[in-house]
Amino acid sequence: MALKMPAPDAAVLARREEIIAALRRLVPGEAVISEPAALRPYECDGLTAYRQPPMVVVLAESTEQVSAVLRWCHGQGVKVVPRGSGTSLSGGALPLADAVLLGLARLNRILEINYDDRLAVVQPGVTNLAITQAVEARGYYYAPDPSSQIICSIGGNVAENSGGVHCLKYGLTTNNVLGVELVLMDGQIVRLGGRQLDPAGLDLLGIVVGSEGLLGVVTEVIVRILPKPETARAALIGFPSLETAGQCVADVIAAGIIPAGMEMMDQKAVHAAEAFVHVGYPLQVAALLIVEVDGPEAECSELIEKIASIASTNGAVTLRVAADEAERQAFWAGRKAAFPAVSRLSPDYYCMDGTIPRRRLPDVLRRIEQLAIHHGLGVANVFHAGDGNLHPLILYDANQPGQLERAEAFGSDILRVCVEVGGVLTGEHGVGVEKRDLMPEMFSEIDLAQQQRLKCAFDPELLLNPGKVFPVLRRCAELARMHIHQGEVRFPDVPRF
Numbered sequence: 001m002a003l004k005m006p007a008p009d010a011a012v013l014a015r016r017e018e019i020i021a022a023l024r025r026l027v028p029g030e031a032v033i034s035e036p037a038a039l040r041p042y043e044c045d046g047l048t049a050y051r052q053p054p055m056v057v058v059l060a061e062s063t064e065q066v067s068a069v070l071r072w073c074h075g076q077g078v079k080v081v082p083r084g085s086g087t088s089l090s091g092g093a094l095p096l097a098d099a100v101l102l103g104l105a106r107l108n109r110i111l112e113i114n115y116d117d118r119l120a121v122v123q124p125g126v127t128n129l130a131i132t133q134a135v136e137a138r139g140y141y142y143a144p145d146p147s148s149q150i151i152c153s154i155g156g157n158v159a160e161n162s163g164g165v166h167c168l169k170y171g172l173t174t175n176n177v178l179g180v181e182l183v184l185m186d187g188q189i190v191r192l193g194g195r196q197l198d199p200a201g202l203d204l205l206g207i208v209v210g211s212e213g214l215l216g217v218v219t220e221v222i223v224r225i226l227p228k229p230e231t232a233r234a235a236l237i238g239f240p241s242l243e244t245a246g247q248c249v250a251d252v253i254a255a256g257i258i259p260a261g262m263e264m265m266d267q268k269a270v271h272a273a274e275a276f277v278h279v280g281y282p283l284q285v286a287a288l289l290i291v292e293v294d295g296p297e298a299e300c301s302e303l304i305e306k307i308a309s310i311a312s313t314n315g316a317v318t319l320r321v322a323a324d325e326a327e328r329q330a331f332w333a334g335r336k337a338a339f340p341a342v343s344r345l346s347p348d349y350y351c352m353d354g355t356i357p358r359r360r361l362p363d364v365l366r367r368i369e370q371l372a373i374h375h376g377l378g379v380a381n382v383f384h385a386g387d388g389n390l391h392p393l394i395l396y397d398a399n400q401p402g403q404l405e406r407a408e409a410f411g412s413d414i415l416r417v418c419v420e421v422g423g424v425l426t427g428e429h430g431v432g433v434e435k436r437d438l439m440p441e442m443f444s445e446i447d448l449a450q451q452q453r454l455k456c457a458f459d460p461e462l463l464l465n466p467g468k469v470f471p472v473l474r475r476c477a478e479l480a481r482m483h484i485h486q487g488e489v490r491f492p493d494v495p496r497f
């Protein structure tokens with residue numbers, strides 16, 4: 001592993017058997033996994049280039065068990081890495097050699113569905129799609145729809161603030177979660193948020209959503225459920241260049257239209273998706289947009305017409321509006337299968353995730369092409385165009401010496417370009433270990449220290465998911481230290497108690 005992780009604590013490793021025995025007393029049955037072969041499935045998440053078997057896995061089945069495990073580990077100075085379904089693409093659930101991997105997948109019950117209040121209360125191991133499946137018969141759904149939705153857990157979605165194609169209009173996880181139950185590293189169980197938007201007090205829920213398992217373990221989530229729109233219409237629009245497609249995206253938004261989804265694929269991704277799902281994508285175009293609008297029928301028809309006119313002004317060469325629901329689903333099937341489809345182009349691919357201002361799309365795509373030549377690797381581009389969220393898929397072969405390193409260097413260069421044009425290092429996949437060392441490209445020392453102080457407020461011993469997100473994990477005492485120079489008190493105007 002090229003990536004530097006915190007050195008395993010030899011004293012903790014020496015106590016492995018004792019730790020396993022104690023965990024078995026807290027979580028009886030077969031929930032504690034310690035055999036080396038049985039630990040293998042947990043050695044990585046979706047960022048498969050990095051692997052590390054955990055010291056031990058505990059599969060908790062209740063909030064009380066999560067609390068007991070965390071309290072015991074806190075008392076013993078043992079680190080804990082939370083894990084949902086293990087689909088993180090940034091290595092957020094990568095285990096540590098001296099840490100307990102705390103699996104939440106068995107906490108998989110839907111506890112309450114309340115149509116009057118339009119919410120569902122679910123345990124963290126419930127998959128994203130299972131929420132929609134539980135309410136769709138009554139005409140409702142859960143809006144954020146990551147492509148991994150059949151498997152990723154809602155707890156993981158909260159930790160990563162996950163998004164999906166419909167987040168352009170309906171917001172990310174953070175806009176669709178009303179409250180959580182959170183277990184702190186010392187075992188305390190707290191509730192943040194509530195059963196309606198914007199409850200009183202500091203917005204601690206806003207801090208926890210997207211905190212990548214660094215602040216606490218989510219054991220219950222209250223999500224908003226929305227009535228399904230009356231109609232959804234999708235259009236497939238082909239362009240002769242990425243620039244014209246990018247301009248069309250910018251013009252649609254500038255016209256005051258917020259589509260339910262607006263996704264773009266470049267020619268390589270279009271060809272791969274078409275060969276995979278055979279849905280009739282036009283193969284001659286350089287860029288393909290899928291634009292979906294939803295709402296009342298009359299509104300959808302009007303918006304589709306407006307979008308078609310904007311596309312034509314931007315030189316669109318093909319335009320197909322889905323005639324029925326089956327065709328609309330087919331348009332999306334290609335996009336949703338784009339990742340596995342691209343995996344047939346080369347033995348391995350590396351999915352990057354950065355966000356840029358929409359108007360910089362053509363410029364950034366040109367830079368990515370130049371970087372591909374510089375690094376000698378292919379790239380296919382799939383992105384949430386409406387959000388400016390890029391997913392370049394870098395093609396490489398891990399069995400060829402040096403190619404993984406080149407793919408990583410290429411990925412880092414793409415993220416540097418994102419930051420340079422006023423964007424950010426992440427879109428929806430989190431920082432994890434993947435982007436950890438690039439954080440200083442975007443944040444100053446002061447920014448990072450402030451962010452870490454927040455971590456210290458929740459987990460002062462830095463036992464929860466260490467080695468992720470922060471490039472340098474300073475001891476909390478170090479961050480709190482106030483330097484006194486020659487008896488002079490810093491910030492004398494600040495009241496002291």
Ligand SMILES: Cc1cc2nc3c(=O)[nH]c(=O)nc-3n(C[C@H](O)[C@H](O)[C@H](O)COP(=O)(O)OP(=O)(O)OC[C@H]3O[C@@H](n4cnc5c(N)ncnc54)[C@H](O)[C@@H]3O)c2cc1C
Pocket residue numbers: 045046081082083084085086087088089091092093104124145146147148151152153154155156157158159160161162163164165212213214216217218219339428429465
């Ligand atoms: C093919 C594919 C497509 C994808 N498409 C998308 C996409 O469209 N949009 C998107 O946003 N992401 C996407 N992802 C990334 C991934 O699915 C999401 O980040 C997802 O939210 C991770 O959920 P998980 O349950 O797998 O979490 P894990 O991978 O198990 O964990 C992710 C992080 O959350 C923490 N965590 C997990 N559960 C908890 C909990 N209960 N409490 C506290 N911390 C916790 C972990 O410590 C880790 O830091 C995709 C991944 C794949 C493999």
